[in-house]
Amino acid sequence: MLYIFEMANNHMGSVSHAKTIIDEFANLSKKWKITAGIKLQFRNLDTFIHPDFQQRNDLKYVKRFNETRLSKSEFKEIVDYIKSTGLLAITTPFDNESIPMTSELNIDVLKVASCSVDDWPLLEELSNINKKIIISTAGVELNTLRKVYRIFKQKRRDFAFMHCVGEYPTANEVANLNRIKELKNEFPDIEIGFSTHESPLEKSMTPYAVAMGCTIVEKHVGVPTDEWSLNAYSLTSNQMDKVLFEIDELLRASIGKSNEQIKSLKSLKRGVYVKNDLKKGHKISKNDIYFAMPVQDGMLDASNYYDILNSHIKTDKVKNEGLYLSNVVNLDRKEIIEKIKSQVKKQLSEANVTITDKDDIEISSHYGLESFFETGCVIISKINRKYCKKILVVLPNQSHPTHRHMIKEESFELLSGDCKLVLNGRDIDLKLGEPKLINTKVDHSFSSKKGCVVEEVSTTHIPGDSIYQNPEINKLSLSERKIKISL
Numbered sequence: 459m460l461y462i463f464e465m466a467n468n469h470m471g472s473v474s475h476a477k478t479i480i481d482e483f484a485n486l487s488k489k490w491k492i493t494a495g496i497k498l499q500f501r502n503l504d505t506f507i508h509p510d511f512q513q514r515n516d517l518k519y520v521k522r523f524n525e526t527r528l529s530k531s532e533f534k535e536i537v538d539y540i541k542s543t544g545l546l547a548i549t550t551p552f553d554n555e556s557i558p559m560t561s562e563l564n565i566d567v568l569k570v571a572s573c574s575v576d577d578w579p580l581l582e583e584l585s586n587i588n589k590k591i592i593i594s595t596a597g598v599e600l601n602t603l604r605k606v607y608r609i610f611k612q613k614r615r616d617f618a619f620m621h622c623v624g625e626y627p628t629a630n631e632v633a634n635l636n637r638i639k640e641l642k643n644e645f646p647d648i649e650i651g652f653s654t655h656e657s658p659l660e661k662s663m664t665p666y667a668v669a670m671g672c673t674i675v676e677k678h679v680g681v682p683t684d685e686w687s688l689n690a691y692s693l694t695s696n697q698m699d700k701v702l703f704e705i706d707e708l709l710r711a712s713i714g715k716s717n718e719q720i721k722s723l724k725s726l727k728r729g730v731y732v733k734n735d736l737k738k739g740h741k742i743s744k745n746d747i748y749f750a751m752p753v754q755d756g757m758l759d760a761s762n763y764y765d766i767l768n769s770h771i772k773t774d775k776v777k778n779e780g781l782y783l784s785n786v787v788n789l790d791r792k793e794i795i796e797k798i799k800s801q802v803k804k805q806l807s808e809a810n811v812t813i814t815d816k817d818d819i820e821i822s823s824h825y826g827l828e829s830f831f832e833t834g835c836v837i838i839s840k841i842n843r844k845y846c847k848k849i850l851v852v853l854p855n856q857s858h859p860t861h862r863h864m865i866k867e868e869s870f871e872l873l874s875g876d877c878k879l880v881l882n883g884r885d886i887d888l889k890l891g892e893p894k895l896i897n898t899k900v901d902h903s904f905s906s907k908k909g910c911v912v913e914e915v916s917t918t919h920i921p922g923d924s925i926y927q928n929p930e931i932n933k934l935s936l937s938e939r940k941i942k943i944s945l
Contacts, residue, residue: 459673459675459705459709460493461493461676461677462592462653463545463679464497464678464679465480465497465680466498468686468688473528475681475686479679479680480536481543483679483698484544484545486699487544487545490706492702493546495546495547495567496545496546496548498533498536498547499550500549500552501523501551501556502555503523503527505555506552506555506556533559533563547565547566548569549569550568550574551568551584561587565589566589567592568584569591570594572597572598572622573624575594585613590617591618592617592619592674593606593617594620595619596622596623597623597624603641603644619641619645620651620653621634621638621652621653622654622655622676626655627657627690628654628691629656630660633663635670638650642670642671646864646898647865650674651672651673651674651676652667652668653675653676658692658697665707677692679693680692724753727753727759728750729754729780730747730757730766730780731778732748732775732776732779733745735774735775735777738771738772741768741770742766742767742771743768757780758783766786771786772786795821798821805909809874813838815944818838818839818942819837820836820941821941822834822835824926831855833856835850836853836943838850843918844918846866846868846917847914847916848914848919849914851910851911852877852904852905852911852912853906854908857903860902860928861925861931862899862900862901864923864925865917866919867895867897868914868917869894869896870893870896870904870914871894873890873910874910875906875910875911876906877905877906877910878906879894881894882900882901882902901927
């Protein structure tokens with residue numbers, strides 16, 4: 459999460475007052491242990507305002523900008539002070555003439571205001587800057603945002619869209635939080651944020667936005683004095699503290715897990731008991747066991763039913779005795795995994811692919827281990843950062859079911875064997891040395907007759923990003939589909 463405390467013009471043209479604001483919100487950031495920054499606004503007023511209007515005090519914004527004007531040296535003093543407190547320095551340049559100052563002052567993050575979201579000359583120049591760029595989207599149609607997206611995506615920039623409502627202050631009934639969902643669906647591979655302008659007297663919409671998946675939050679802030687009061691949409695540090703408390707409660711509730719519920723539910727399950735006397739080495743069938751309360755400590759229960767079947771008894775058991783994990787060994791499962799490992803090693807050797815103990819290796823079994831030789835593959839993860847490299851091993855006569863990725867973009871290149879890739883129903887026989895691109899949200903599957911090894915290069919792999927065409931696969935947890943192994 460990134461929190462942006464927008465000072466805007468609440469520094470009132472005073473460096474000392476700006477430092478007071480910075481101090482209060484730096485302390486607040488340390489209290490909540492959050493990543494946060496102070497945001498300023500850059501305008502080169504000599505060119506930003508037409509010469510004929512520069513002294514027009516009857517124009518609200520011209521008057522405001524002139525009254526709070528700061529020199530470059532004053533901005534530098536403020537930026538240096540922001541960084542000295544451990545906060546990020548963030549700014550919104552409203553004109554091309556202000557962009558050079560973002561580099562001169564070593565600004566960490568750049569922001570595009572909603573009014574500038576279709577200022578194409580400004581966006582073109584900003585897209586050449588290799589910094590994180592956050593773009594507000596108030597009142598903008600998706601067609602416009604798609605154009606903005608392409609500009610920054612083509613330059614491979616780290617950018618985000620931020621939902622906000624350009625009404626100051628914003629009444630909660632026009633907050634339009636559904637727009638967050640719309641942005642996340644339309645642009646699933648970038649961060650979505652929320653810039654909020656509601657009055658401090660209103661219930662904050664920020665926790666709700668975070669619950670909907672926003673990972674960047676922006677709020678106007680300030681410190682009232684006898685000389686200067688805050689505007690109707692800025693928060694004091696105490697008011698922001700309450701918002702951060704609510705967000706913290708939400709985030710803790712989102713990831714919190716109850717150990718007590720596991721104990722409680724376990725006590726209500728049926729334990730596994732043997733119907734008759736069983737000798738060591740006996741292979742368990744469904745006719746050998748029954749289920750009844752209570753489940754004693756360490757005992758297997760009804761949820762272990764499929765693991766128990768075809769397992770072998772390690773010690774003699776007498777009628778009505780409980781069955782424990784230490785009493786059984788699943789030779790069939792072990793034998794399947796060893797068979798898989800043997801075949802994978804053979805294919806990797808034929809492809810001249812080297813595996814080390816630093817690689818993460820998993821068996822991907824979509825319909826269970828027993829069906830692996832028909833459906834699945836072995837995935838070897840070499841590296842996973844902003845880019846990702848994997849080795850896929852498909853066994854003879856094995857297929858990988860149809861799926862798509864909502865975020866990841868990937869390419870497949872055949873290293874050995876034969877592989878048929880199916881993209882949106884179109885069959886493509888992979889050829890050595892010819893990578894094939896698979897865009898996000900494109901249905902694809904792959905299979906091999908004789909077995910193959912494929913190199914996958916992609917954007918960051920995110921667990922759970924694969925959406926399968928067969929809904930039965932989607933119902934299984936990752937732990938049920940993935941088995942970690944070593945070769």
